[in-house]
Amino acid sequence: MLRFFTVALILTILLGLVSIALAQEEESVIEESVVAESVEVKEGSTVNGGDVKTAAIQYFIWVAVICASAMAVAAVGAAMAQARAAKQALESVARQPEASGPIQIQMVLALIFIETLAIYTLVVALILLFINPFTESVVKMTGM
Amino acid sequence: MGGLEVGMEFGIPFPGLGGHDSVIFTNTLIVMVLIFVLGLLIVRRLRLERPSKPQLVLEMTLNWLKGLMRDIIGESGVRYLPLIATLFIFVLFANLIGLVPGLVSPTSNLNTNFGLAMIVFIATPYVGIREVGIKSFLRHRMGPVLALAPLMFVLETIGEFSRPISLTMRLFGNIMGEEILVMVINKIATMIYYVPITVIILPLSLITGLVQAFIFALLPTIYFGGASAWGEKH
Incomplete structure (x- = not known):
């Protein structure tokens, strides 16, 4: 053995x-x-009438803003849904205390599936912030 | 997929190798050795009368999991306790080891979670076929009405394939988010005169790790229950 x-x-x-x-x-x-x-960009070329570097910085600013707002929206939705689920489960337990065991398991399940949606948003936000697939090409376009 | 490398600069890489994956590999080995040694220590002095405290904790955990499986799968479900209990204990230790400074949770890497989820993905049809036979298993997948069978079969198959992805992403997002939270709070703590405000966040991380380990044991149990239910029962 x-x-x-x-x-x-x-x-x-x-x-x-x-x-x-x-x-x-x-x-x-x-x-x-x-x-x-990798894309070769000439010195002083423009994007939408602005400098390439400004556009790149704006890109990163927008990524951060969008990640934060997406997380906020997801948190609001998940919180409201979880509140409803927990409220209903608590009412059921108060009405029928002997059925608290199965109700608890079902409630935890529902909470898990609701929370998973918020977690998906978190994963997308983390990917956009830390391992963004476009970061490298944007940095190369600025020539820095 | 390489995975995120946030806060990995403090981890221990495997000797002779570099990179994020080797840090995760070292920490997985540490978790494995820890569980192995703890198990040996507890099993060495098992007693029927006046059991020691670790033995009581272990027995309580296993009995609780056993009761859960008996409720969800049925009396024959206790047979799969080793798999579920192994998943629970490994994920629990892997989640909690990230709270030790210098170590990184192996479950904060997508690859570890996907490996664990693939075990569940392969085990689910096996359990179903073993419990009710391949005929009943397939008939249950086809739904109650024969006319809807093609649609139901496709839907069930898609649902089956989405399970490992959701298991992976849930554990990864929770543990990674928690680690990033601890890291950010640590950075804030260094800004304001090194006040150890990390202490506030550590109990939260503890609860997250425990709850996620419980979920990672509960969901496979429910999948097994769904796979082994058939006919009037479901």
Whole structure:
């Protein structure tokens, strides 16, 4: 039994190492392709009648503003929906205290599914803020 | 997908390797070793009379999970307690280890969560077929009316495939959001004379980790219950 566990542990570690090595190779390939496709922009070119750098800064400002407002809207919606669900569940428990066990599980389930929608918004906001796929090309366009 | 790399500069990379994934790998190993050693320590001195406190805590947790599975799946559902309890304990430890300074939650990476969710995704039809047989399992997927069977089958299949994505995203968003919150609060704390206001946010993180681990155990249980229900029962 102990030998089985040891072999399993070693296999898991090896698999993890292989996956990390593969992931790193993939990343380097992606970077090369991005570099090859980078856009060359001449000095002093304009976007919508303004400077390229101003446009890039405006892009990042708008990303931050939109992430914050999206999170606010999602939080308001999720809070109202969760309040309704919790209110209804509490009323049911007050009317029928012996059924509190199943009601509790159902309420937690409903709350989970409501909260998931807000979490999706959070994930989208995090992706836009931290691993935005357009950041690199926008920075390259400014020539900085 | 590489994943977010916020606040990862403090993590321990795996020796000889670099990057975000190796930090997660090291922390997963730490969680594994921690659970293994704790389990060995508790199991070594099991007693029927005057049980020790860790044994009581473990027994209470397992009995609670067992009661939950008996309520949702039925009497035969207790058979799948090892899988659900393993998911619960691993996710719990992985969530809470992020609160230790210098360590990073393995569940704040999409890859870890997707791996866990894939286990549930593969186990769900297995449980259904084992409990009610492949014929009843497929008939349940086709809905009550035969005329609607093509539509219902497609809908059920789409629902089945959306489950791992929602499981992954839920855990990832919660734990990542919590870690970013702790990081931002830490930065604010360094601005105002190093007052340790992180203490305010730590109990919240504790509750988040516990609740998310419970959800990650509850949802597979409900999936198993849905897969093994058939006929008049559902």
